[in-house]
Amino acid sequence: MTWSWETGVDLVIVGSGVAGLTAAERAVRLGLSVAVLTKSAVDDCNTQWAQGGVAAVLPDQRDPGDSVAAHVADTLLAGAGLCEPESVGSILAAGPAALTRLRARGARFDLTERNVLARTREGGHRAARIVRAGGDATGAELERALFAAAVDAGPAVLEGHLVTEIALAGDRSVAGVRLLDQEGRPALLRAPAVLLATGGLGQAYRATSNPAVATGDGLALALRAGATASDLEFVQFHPTVLYTGPHASGRCPLITEAVRGEGAVLIDAGGAEVMDGVHELGDLAPRDVVSAAITRHVRTAPGGVDDHVFLDATGIAGFAERFPTVHAACRTAGLDPVRDPIPVAPAAHYHCGGVVTDAMGRTDVPGLYAAGEVARTGLHGANRLASNSLLEGLVAGERVAAAVAAARRPVLEPGGPAAELMVAVDDLARLRRLMSTEVMIDRSEAGLRAVESYLDGSATPLIPATRADWERAALTLAARAVVAAALHRTESRGCHTRVDFPRTDRRWRRSVAVRLDDTGRLLTDARALVGDAR
Incomplete structure (x- = not known):
């Protein structure tokens, strides 16, 4: 056309x-x-x-x-x-x-x-x-x-x-x-x-399976246009991203869940099975369960090493042919998944x-x-x-x-551009570190308030001129929205776990709606977007 x-x-x-x-x-x-x-x-x-x-x-x-x-x-x-x-x-x-x-x-x-x-x-x-x-x-x-x-x-x-x-x-x-x-x-x-x-917005975190373009642009555009967003606190962390060191950042190679579907098992450095007794589906439990289990296991298991575990796929016949992308990523990192367990850790997904x-x-x-x-x-x-x-x-x-x-709506005459002045943090690396420690798995009000305080105190006025400026402003707004929703939901459910509210509360069977008012202030509201509160 x-x-x-x-x-x-x-x-x-x-x-x-x-x-x-x-x-x-x-x-x-x-x-x-x-x-x-x-x-x-x-x-x-x-x-x-x-x-x-x-x-x-x-x-x-x-x-x-x-x-x-x-x-x-x-x-x-x-x-x-x-x-x-x-x-x-x-x-x-x-x-x-x-x-x-x-x-x-x-x-x-x-x-x-x-x-x-x-x-x-x-x-x-x-x-x-x-x-x-x-x-x-x-x-x-x-x-x-x-x-x-x-x-x-x-x-x-x-x-x-x-x-x-x-x-x-x-x-x-x-x-x-x-x-x-x-x-x-x-x-x-x-x-x-x-x-x-x-x-999505994977680049709001230090380590992610997402490419560099995933900077929350669409969410920011929609919020600024007056649209309502919801369920923003539920950021899913893939349990098996290739672990390349404690300072890994940006897009990290994904180890597809299908590897576990073909029989691979999560183990710690001592060989103990991470998912033993955690869930009836074992290593094929839902992602939130597996990611949380890994996070807690490395803190408590005697065989835990730093902040990762291992995925033992050595029993899968024809691994290189069945998983060529995973095999190539491992070999690039100097690993041989056919012979040795793969080091893995959760990352924003x-x-x-x-x-x-x-x-x-x-x-x-x-x-x-x-x-x-x-x-x-x-x-x-x-x-x-x-x-x-x-x-x-x-x-x-x-x-x-x-x-x-x-x-088939007609093309309407657009009004003038919105106010050019926005806010954005200057130090994206620090924001990503905070998001990865306080807005990942096992959140708390204290940690969420720390990120909120950083966003409020460090976000400075900006008139975006470049792609980097616009992405920084989008990530700042996306992070603000996720933190606001996570603070609002005082329970643990799915991808959202609060150590200060560890139980799932039936009264929270509601979605948290988020929108911007005319002054750019984020408003949160728990509303029955799904079912009822029974």
């Missing part, structure tokens, strides 16, 4: 992961003009690094007794009471068809000798329903296939374009986006609909909360949509079930495209 800077487009998509590219391809085929904006290269996104696979129960390829209902039950159990059952059922029921369409678009999944999809288990799943590509390179294959399908459909793809603001009309509905182009020049792209598909949306990806700002990790659909609750995220991106991307096509 044709477009221009003067007339704008029907839909701007910010981000190029599975949700964004799925929406782009579908929207163009529905007759919309689409522009996909990425602040880096198209494949520089969280999807590219996803290893495990896509969770879906296929009618003709499944374990005996497995079903979509069983998948729903596992998801609700992992979500610790904060999933929205209707949303879970709707998204997971749509999964098999979405996977079929993805394969029709050219995605190549691993097959068995009988020429059926190879399936495995991951944490929290009680059946083998994870399908994979390239052994442990599922995200890269999805990114390849979806980008090829999107290019074939023909949206405009603009790399190196950083979106700085959701432009709003006088009635506070979406009128487009303001951005910096590849040369750092400001520009306005008009559009009646904007989809945020920007991923996935933001379970985000911008609140309905089933079609709509936020409470007219014309603003969100999909993928940046969105809070009600699927993940307090803890995401492994490999549900790629599936959610496929389903949500298609639904957003359909919703935008059905709405």
Whole structure:
């Protein structure tokens, strides 16, 4: 579809992961003009690094007794009471068809000798329903296939374009986006609909599985536009990221959960099994359980070493062929996973909360949509079930495209830019250290208040001019929002554990909503976004 800077487009998509590219391809085929904006290269996104696979129960390829209902039950159990059952059922029921369409678009999944999809288990799943590509390179294959399908459909793809603001009309509905182009020049792209598909905020932490682009941009854009976010306190820490030393920072290699699905076991330096007696599913317990068990084990077990444990995968036959990405990362670090246990530790991985949306990806700002990790659909609750995220991106991307096509809003005249003055911390390294000690696993009011105090006292006025400025401002706001929600929730549930409130409280079966007021102050409110408080 044709477009221009003067007339704008029907839909701007910010981000190029599975949700964004799925929406782009579908929207163009529905007759919309689409522009996909990425602040880096198209494949520089969280999807590219996803290893495990896509969770879906296929009618003709499944374990005996497995079903979509069983998948729903596992998801609700992992979500610790904060999933929205209707949303879970709707998204997971749509999964098999979405996977079929993805394969029709050219995605190549691993097959068995009988020429059926190879399936495995991951944490929290009680059946083998994870399908994979390239052994442990599922995200890269999805990114390849979806980008090829999107290019074939023909949206405009603009790399190196950083979106700085959701432009709003006088009635506070979406009128487009303001951005910096590849040369750092400001520009306005008009559009009646904007989809945020920007991923998460892993770079708020010292060690993460996320790439450098995961700086909370979408959350910050949505909050500044007046949208409501929720469940922000639930940051999921992947239990098995390759441990490369106590001062590791930035994106660290992921050791996919599927390694444990194939039989690997977590042990300490003395050979004792970390998950022994912790959970009925042992090493395949939900991620929040395993990450917390590792964190507490290294503090108390006589065989514990510093701040990591080991993943013994030496019994897996053909490890290098089954997990080529993991094997290569280990070899690069000077390790041989075929012969020796892999040193691992928890690291920031996935933001379970985000911008609140309905089933079609709509936020409470007219014309603003969100999909993928940046969105809070009600699927993940307090803890995401492994490999549900790629599936959610496929389903949500298609639904957003359909919703935008059905709405067909006119392009409105945008008002002037919002106030240019923002606040941002000067020392991101210090913020990341604080987030990694006080807003990781086993939080307390004292620790959270320390981070809050640092953010309040060290964030200084800033008029952003560069990508680094905008990312620093986004990370500051994202960190403020996560800390505010974590302070508000005085219980332990899912990914959020408070040592001063160690029990799960049924009165907290509510989501904490977060928004910005007109002065830029964060407001938190516990509201029954899910079910009731029984």
